Amino acid sequence: MAILVLGGAGYIGSHTVDRMINQGYDVVVVDNLLTGHRQAVHNKARFYQGDCRDRDFMREVFKVEPIEGVVHFAASSLVGESVENPLKYFNNNVVGMEALLEVMEEFDVKHIVFSSTAATYGEPEVSPISEDTPTNPKNPYGESKLMMEKMMKWCDEAYGMRYVALRYFNVAGAKSDASIGEDHDPETHLVPIILQVALGQRDYLTIFGEDYDTPDGTCIRDYVQVEDLADAHILALEYLKAGNASEVFNLGSNNGYSVKEMLDAARQVTNKEIPAVMGPRRAGDPSTLVASSEKAKNLLGWKPEYTDIQAIIKTAWNWHVQHPEGYQDK
Ligand code: UDP
Numbered sequence: 001m002a003i004l005v006l007g008g009a010g011y012i013g014s015h016t017v018d019r020m021i022n023q024g025y026d027v028v029v030v031d032n033l034l035t036g037h038r039q040a041v042h043n044k045a046r047f048y049q050g051d052c053r054d055r056d057f058m059r060e061v062f063k064v065e066p067i068e069g070v071v072h073f074a075a076s077s078l079v080g081e082s083v084e085n086p087l088k089y090f091n092n093n094v095v096g097m098e099a100l101l102e103v104m105e106e107f108d109v110k111h112i113v114f115s116s117t118a119a120t121y122g123e124p125e126v127s128p129i130s131e132d133t134p135t136n137p138k139n140p141y142g143e144s145k146l147m148m149e150k151m152m153k154w155c156d157e158a159y160g161m162r163y164v165a166l167r168y169f170n171v172a173g174a175k176s177d178a179s180i181g182e183d184h185d186p187e188t189h190l191v192p193i194i195l196q197v198a199l200g201q202r203d204y205l206t207i208f209g210e211d212y213d214t215p216d217g218t219c220i221r222d223y224v225q226v227e228d229l230a231d232a233h234i235l236a237l238e239y240l241k242a243g244n245a246s247e248v249f250n251l252g253s254n255n256g257y258s259v260k261e262m263l264d265a266a267r268q269v270t271n272k273e274i275p276a277v278m279g280p281r282r283a284g285d286p287s288t289l290v291a292s293s294e295k296a297k298n299l300l301g302w303k304p305e306y307t308d309i310q311a312i313i314k315t316a317w318n319w320h321v322q323h324p325e326g327y328q329d330k
Contacts, residue, residue, distance in 0.1 A: 001066050002026040003237065006052050006100065007073030008045065009036025011182045012115065012171060016071060016230040018042050018180060023234060028065045030058070031074065037327040040180050052096045055103060062107040069111035069240065070104060071233050072097070075145070078188060079119065079284050082141035093144035094151075101155050109161075111240040112152060113233050116165040116248070118289050120146040127256070128222075128292035131167075131248050139284050149248065156246045164236035169222040169252035169291045171229050173312045174319035181319030182226075183326030190262060191223070191313060195320045198272040205274065207259050209281035212288075218259035220288040222252035225306035225315065235300040249300060252291025257309055269313045 003020065007013040008029030013036065020027050027045040030052065041047050046065070050057040052074050061067075075093045076082070082089045104112065119142030120135045137143040152163040172191040174181030182192050196202045210217035232251050239247075257265070267274050296302040306312050 001068040002028045003069050003071060004028045004030060004061070004065065004067045005045070005071045005073065006030050007036065007075065007115070009033060009038060009041050010073055011184070012168075012226060012229060013073035014040035014042075014180050015175060015226045016073070016233045017045050018175060019227065019230045020234055021045060025234075028061065028067065030061060035184065037183060037329055039327045039329055052100050053092070055099050058099065058103045059106070062103055062109070067107065067109055069113070069237055070100070070109060071113045071237065072100060073115045075115070077117075077141060079139050079141050080188070080282070082139050082144070083284060086140035089140045089144040094147050097148040097151050101151060101161070104161065105155070105159055111237065112161065112163045113236040113240070114148065114152060114163055114165045116145050116149055116167045117142060118167055118169045118250070118252075118291065120149070120167060123286040127288050128252070128254055128290045129250065130292040131250055131295055138286075153246065162240050162244075163246045164240060165248045166232055166236060167248060167250050168229060169224060169250070169289055171226050172223045173225040173227070173306070173315040175227060176315055178315070178318040178322045181323060182316065183323070185326075190259065191266070191316050192320070194263060194266045194274060195270070195317055197274050198266065198270040198317070199320060199324055201324065203275065205263060205276040206279035207263075207276055208279055208285060210278055211281070214258055214287055216258050216260045219285055220256035220258050220290065222254070222256055222290045223262075223309060223312055224251055224253055224304060225312045228304035228306055232296060232300060232302050235302055239300055247299065249296040250291040250293050251296055251302070252293050253304060253307065254290065254292060255309075256288060256290040262309070262313075265309050266313050266317075269310050269317050
């Protein structure tokens with residue numbers, strides 16, 4: 001039997017596929033390659049290029065492949081873009097999920113692990129954030145992911161389709177041998193941008209606001225290493241396979257780092273100056289997002305290997321040094 005990974009050519013998807021193959025899973029990848037990279041997909045995974053909104057294409061994949069479970073990463077994921085173009089997010093993310101659930105129901109596939117986000121919480125006052133913190137998304141991206149979670153919940157009620165929604169906080173790093181890593185175009189994320197400055201590909205980092213209510217005035221986030229995040233998906237599949245009930249889990253580290261602390265850590269790792277300038281706040285950025293991941297640790301048995309922020313950044317740095325232009329397939 002096989003696991004279908006939708007969006008398996010993306011950043012987190014490709015690391016999850018890699019970990020799954022190395023643990024002996026039979027893996028089928030579907031990706032439309034709009035943002036993913038064919039080269040990022042492990043050569044032992046069977047690859048189909050297509051879109052999960054295309055029901056006929058999806059039916060063909062489910063017909064040919066012995067799929068027993070799905071890991072769903074395929075979605076648009078830029079907060080700013082979602083504010084500018086909400087319908088893109090409701091189409092790609094929500095309509096995509098509806099089509100997927102329809103085909104899963106047709107083929108009697110009952111397990112789905114879903115890539116959700118801390119953006120479902122909005123800007124909660126509490127820290128760290130646990131799963132019972134009320135959801136209140138502040139942008140169409142977070143809203144679309146929360147809608148997708150709710151669609152799975154009602155499909156569980158109606159069809160007994162069980163799900164695990166993994167609400168990620170911030171993810172960073174690359175595979176420890178630097179063979180796969182993060183490559184977005186355009187790049188908007190803090191760690192790759194800092195490292196592109198260290199490589200001389202950008203002149204400086206712009207820090208988005210230093211007037212937040214935090215010790216150094218810059219935003220605080222909770223960074224998880226991508227391989228640790230990938231492992232949580234495999235544990236979630238095993239959790240469903242063991243017959244457990246649908247659940248939502250936060251994935252973070254319980255540790256927050258400010259933008260300035262991340263910059264200092266990257267300076268240590270790279271031994272480069274990394275110039276930075278202050279800029280205005282970025283729309284929609286909450287001041288502090290730190291996860292409590294006790295539930296994932298207790299129920300999934302998740303044990304993140306990387307606890308040191310410099311070690312996380314080092315894996316990203318190795319990837320950027322070895323692949324300064326990313327996958328070079330666009
Ligand atoms: N950030 C920044 N400059 C950049 C990119 C990001 O100051 O060029 C900040 C951003 O405001 C946020 C943190 O870095 O506080 C992490 O941003 P990222 O886009 O990596 O992830 P997000 O928290 O939006 O998921």
